[in-house]
Amino acid sequence: MIKRLIYLTFLISLWMGGMALKTVIVGAVLTIFVTYIILPLVYHNCPALQRHLVFLTFVNYPKNVNFDEPEKEGLPGTRNFYIETEKDVKVGVWHILPESLIASVPKENLDDRESWFIKTLSDHRPVILYLHGNTASRAVAHRVELYNVLRKMDYHVVAFDYRGYADSTYVQPNETRVVHDAKVVYRYVRERVGSSPFFVWGHSLGTGIFARKIFRKMPKFEWLFLKPLAASGIDFRSDDHIANINAPILIMHAEDDLVVPYALGRKLYETALKVRSNDAPPIKFVGFDAKYGYAHKFICRAPEMPEILRDFFSKAIEGPN
Structure with missing residues (x-):
């Protein structure tokens, strides 16, 4: 049994x-x-799905930010304002002062304060227009960390949120629309900096890496993923556009970046060397070893970054010898 x-x-x-x-x-x-x-x-x-996966407007943090009070986000000496980029569309903007000017901000009359902020943009200190990545807002912690590094170098920083993000008008973004927003903000700053050095800092947005990382070896990859992005106006062909940039370029990339692979940063640099004209302004690539853990967001923590920027800005201002 x-x-x-x-x-x-x-x-x-x-x-x-x-x-x-x-x-x-x-x-x-x-x-x-x-x-x-x-x-x-x-x-x-599904074009709507494509847009949502590239423009993660629904990933919105930190919560409950009062953009009129940037000092509560660790940014004293910052003005919040709005620029109309087209009819019925406004984008939220911060002008973050260099550290040496914080104590000089007028505290009484708001009109005087606004006028004073605008005048400082032409005080000959470098001005950096910051274009953020595809999630959250201009108030997110790693961006605030970068602003503070730059302001300690005595630079002005202008940061804004594209349409669809944060306190900017909610309109579904695509490549044409966010580029338009950036152009309008660029022109606003350009018209007010006078002879101050003016630079643009872009981070991350438009890579479409989510598909490239997971599916890039699939048969019909281009038809499945890349052509729909182009048809939806969100393919962000940096390798094509870089040929038309007639200004000095600095590319910084961490080896342990898991969002935009390091190899793509190198490829963009090598492409630029090939496609830009022989008399184009210089382009420089700086890589950061994976052992430092800067990943996708924290190159601003590199102790050598301020010196890298100063050297690049100095040579860009001086121009070719």
């Missing part, structure tokens, strides 16, 4: 083990089918 029970138990175990193995196999097949067939086809045929 005991032997029969042991044998029966063994048969049940084999049956259950077989069922478990079948469950694992079926689960794996379904996962592969959904991941590499269903999701790519849904993505290919």
